Amino acid sequence: MQIQNLNGAVSSRNHVNISGKGTQPLLFAHGFGCDQNMWRFITPAFEEDYKIILFDYVGAGKSDITAYNRERYASLAGYAKDVLEVCEELQLRDVIFVGHSVSSMIGMLAANEQPKYFSKMIMVSPSPSYINDGDYVGGFERADIEGLLDMMEKNYIGWANFLAPNIMGNADQPGLGDELTQSFCSTDPVIARRFAEATFFSDNRQDLKYNKLETLVLQSSEDMIAPLEIGDYLEKNLPHSVLRVMKATGHCPHMSHPEEVIRLMKEFLQHKL
Amino acid sequence: MQHLYKHIPCVYFSASADGNIADVNEVLCKYLDYQRDELVGQKLENIFTLSTRIFQQTHFYPLLQLKGHAEEIYITLKAKDGAHVPMLINAERIDEDGEISFYFAGICVSKRKKFEDEIIAAKKAAEKALNENEALKAAKKELEQHAEQLDLQIALFNQQNKELRQFNHLATHTLQEPVRKLLFYSSQVVETPQDAKNVVAAQKFKKAIEDIQNKLQGLQQYVWLSNEALKYEPIDLSDIMQSAKKLVEQQNPGISIVLDAEAIPMIEANAEQMKFLMEELFTNATKFRKPGHVVNIKVFASSLQLNKFRQLPGKYKFVDFLKLQIQDEGIGFEDPYQDQAFELFRVLHPSGGLGIGLPLCKKIVENHNGSISLEGQIGVNSTVIIYLPLEPDKELQIYADMK
Numbered sequence: 001m002q003i004q005n006l007n008g009a010v011s012s013r014n015h016v017n018i019s020g021k022g023t024q025p026l027l028f029a030h031g032f033g034c035d036q037n038m039w040r041f042i043t044p045a046f047e048e049d050y051k052i053i054l055f056d057y058v059g060a061g062k063s064d065i066t067a068y069n070r071e072r073y074a075s076l077a078g079y080a081k082d083v084l085e086v087c088e089e090l091q092l093r094d095v096i097f098v099g100h101s102v103s104s105m106i107g108m109l110a111a112n113e114q115p116k117y118f119s120k121m122i123m124v125s126p127s128p129s130y131i132n133d134g135d136y137v138g139g140f141e142r143a144d145i146e147g148l149l150d151m152m153e154k155n156y157i158g159w160a161n162f163l164a165p166n167i168m169g170n171a172d173q174p175g176l177g178d179e180l181t182q183s184f185c186s187t188d189p190v191i192a193r194r195f196a197e198a199t200f201f202s203d204n205r206q207d208l209k210y211n212k213l214e215t216l217v218l219q220s221s222e223d224m225i226a227p228l229e230i231g232d233y234l235e236k237n238l239p240h241s242v243l244r245v246m247k248a249t250g251h252c253p254h255m256s257h258p259e260e261v262i263r264l265m266k267e268f269l270q271h272k273l
Numbered sequence: 274m275q276h277l278y279k280h281i282p283c284v285y286f287s288a289s290a291d292g293n294i295a296d297v298n299e300v301l302c303k304y305l306d307y308q309r310d311e312l313v314g315q316k317l318e319n320i321f322t323l324s325t326r327i328f329q330q331t332h333f334y335p336l337l338q339l340k341g342h343a344e345e346i347y348i349t350l351k352a353k354d355g356a357h358v359p360m361l362i363n364a365e366r367i368d369e370d371g372e373i374s375f376y377f378a379g380i381c382v383s384k385r386k387k388f389e390d391e392i393i394a395a396k397k398a399a400e401k402a403l404n405e406n407e408a409l410k411a412a413k414k415e416l417e418q419h420a421e422q423l424d425l426q427i428a429l430f431n432q433q434n435k436e437l438r439q440f441n442h443l444a445t446h447t448l449q450e451p452v453r454k455l456l457f458y459s460s461q462v463v464e465t466p467q468d469a470k471n472v473v474a475a476q477k478f479k480k481a482i483e484d485i486q487n488k489l490q491g492l493q494q495y496v497w498l499s500n501e502a503l504k505y506e507p508i509d510l511s512d513i514m515q516s517a518k519k520l521v522e523q524q525n526p527g528i529s530i531v532l533d534a535e536a537i538p539m540i541e542a543n544a545e546q547m548k549f550l551m552e553e554l555f556t557n558a559t560k561f562r563k564p565g566h567v568v569n570i571k572v573f574a575s576s577l578q579l580n581k582f583r584q585l586p587g588k589y590k591f592v593d594f595l596k597l598q599i600q601d602e603g604i605g606f607e608d609p610y611q612d613q614a615f616e617l618f619r620v621l622h623p624s625g626g627l628g629i630g631l632p633l634c635k636k637i638v639e640n641h642n643g644s645i646s647l648e649g650q651i652g653v654n655s656t657v658i659i660y661l662p663l664e665p666d667k668e669l670q671i672y673a674d675m676k
Contacts, residue, residue, distance in 0.1 A: 033331030037339055071589040077578040078589060101331070113577050113596075116648075140323075147324035147349075153393060154347040155332070185336045210575035224318075225330055249291070251330035255338045 010089040014082055015062040019043070020052040025092050027053045029083060031101030032199045034185040035061025038100065041258035045266070053090065057082050059191040068191060076102070076202050080109040087117040094119040096269065100254060101125050101225070102199040112210045121215040122265055125251050126234065127226040129203040136205070137229040145200045152193040208238045215241040216268040218261060222249040242268070283380050284360065290373035292317045304381055306353040322349045322357055337366040337375065347382070359386040420588055421666070427584040432639060439616055448488065451481040491629030498636045503543040505665050510537045510547065510597070514572065517551035525559050527566055534572035540595050541664050546637045553630045554657055558601035561655070573598040576663060581642070593663040594643070600656040614647055642666070
């Protein structure tokens with residue numbers, strides 16, 4: 001895998017990585033909880049035919065944490081701005097956007113705002129709103145989320161790395177693998193808590209109707225964060241979408257069942273769905 | 274060995290790849306008030322609280338899958354009676370000949386948690402006290418308002434600067450040309466009053482005067498729009514478009530406008546200016562139509578959140594905007610000219626009008642703190658893209674009135 005590191009302001013801020021032999025851009029966006037490394041079981045299958053673009057949202061992974069802005073990232077619109085700024089700087093067109101979890105909605109907001117960059121959308125375990133509301137099954141009550149926010153405050157995964165990215169990267173442990181693992185899913189407790197708030201209290205049900213892109217919705221057969229009702233809701237309310245309920249279980253099918261995700265993505269991209 | 278791990282003073286449990294509990298030790302059973310048999314073979318989720326389950330799905334599992342191990346993870350386990358037991362856990366993902374297992378070991382941190390809760394509560398109380406300090410709050414609000422006003426002022430300043438340059442251009446170039454023509458033809462008429470050519474000269478004379486008159490009128494409208502204090506009311510743009518269509522059809526006999534519009538969210542705006550805006554846009558679409566008598570106009574509408582700060586870097590406040598795309602199948606234009614189209618008296622097409630229509634549209638949209646741009650392909654279509662705030666900003670409104 002040939003990786004091209006980029007020097008543009010946005011590219012370094014969002015730690016953009018480009019690989020692959022093709023020209024058709026495939027932009028992967030990670031969800032709440034991890035970073036671009038999440039896609040490592042999926043991307044090799046597309047190396048041959050696509051231009052693969054990976055990035056971290058500001059506040060996640062190896063992004064530039066000094067660029068974090070409380071007001072901007074209080075809203076999914078702020079995260080959508082990251083996506084648009086990556087597209088703008090790389091001068092992308094006809095992007096196939098692949099988003100996991102909350103990134104599905106972030107990608108949709110970005111495409112609603114600037115359709116010129118995008119051609120198709122693949123949503124892995126999406127949800128337009130996480131809180132139960134009347135007949136709508138989001139899966140959670142507000143109080144459930146408060147408990148999660150509390151938990152976010154008390155976890156400091158890779159936090160030290162975050163503040164001093166190079167502190168552990170000494171020569172005693174050579175190899176790319178080791179260097180990479182140290183930053184996996186780094187979580188700054190304050191930023192993670194705010195990302196959790198922006199994610200779980202978001203409600204994008206009213207934005208679905210503006211979707212103009214051909215969209216694949218990949219739904220796990222058992223996902224507590226995006227239960228089956230969500231897939232049904234999206235099938236009814238997201239225009240131009242096709243729903244596939246997978247055998248895969250859990251909220252991260254792209255990590256637990258990559259073969260099935262890859263197969264469905266390829267079928268969708270080759271117009272077989 | 275069995276005995277050792279059974280009673281080792283830490284909790285221990287393991288699970289298979291699909292999340293079924295494979296084993297638990299006595300210490301865990303004691304904390305959670307379960308018998309071992311009640312847990313083995315059950316789903317891990319049964320002993321995870323809801324927040325732990327979300328955390329497991331979004332952080333814990335990805336971490337184990339990518340890194341193979343995780344340390345010092347704070348989670349809460351759920352006892353038989355529903356009580357939450359706080360734990361600090363280390364975990365390993367072990368691959369034995371393709372069979373994946375997860376091993377967890379940890380300690381109960383009830384006391385530590387109490388302490389930590391107290392620290393966090395104290396921190397929050399301090400933050401709250403800080404935030405609730407009225408004077409501070411008022412000062413902060415004032416500061417934010419100043420930032421917004423400053424942003425608006427910079428926008429206004431930039432706009433006025435640009436206008437000034439355009440007015441300068443108007444005075445030095447645009448109006449000079451008809452004046453030069455007037456002088457030329459008038460001297461012809463004066464020098465050879467009997468010549469038949471003078472009939473033509475007199476006609477051109479008239480045309481040049483009309484040109485000046487039209488441009489001055491446009492200028493007057495422009496200045497009027499600049500000084501008007503806006504009265505806002507709820508507006509249904511679909512209705513306004515329908516009446517604009519009728520009006521433009523009346524003004525252009527024989528022409529029919531086919532309007533295909535999506536549902537448009539209600540906005541608060543100035544009715545008179547919105548009417549003017551739609552009439553101008555439809556007039557433009559009619560003027561630059563392809564040969565024929567039908568003007569096809571498509572309208573796409575959506576609402577979205579945009580940063581209301583347009584000038585100050587690093588300032589964000591996302592508010593609801595209406596996005597309107599008004600597309601006609603006209604003769605289009607080349608992209609590089611799109612900025613110029615909004616400059617006063619800039620005429621892009623030889624068949625074009627006065628060059629005042631689009632600048633007036635821009636003025637109206639900017640009066641509403643929105644923005645307008647053009648996209649298009651020559652010979653195919655052109656699309657006017659307008660962003661308007663769904664609701665006017667009350668505080669900035671006061672400021673606009675002061676202006």
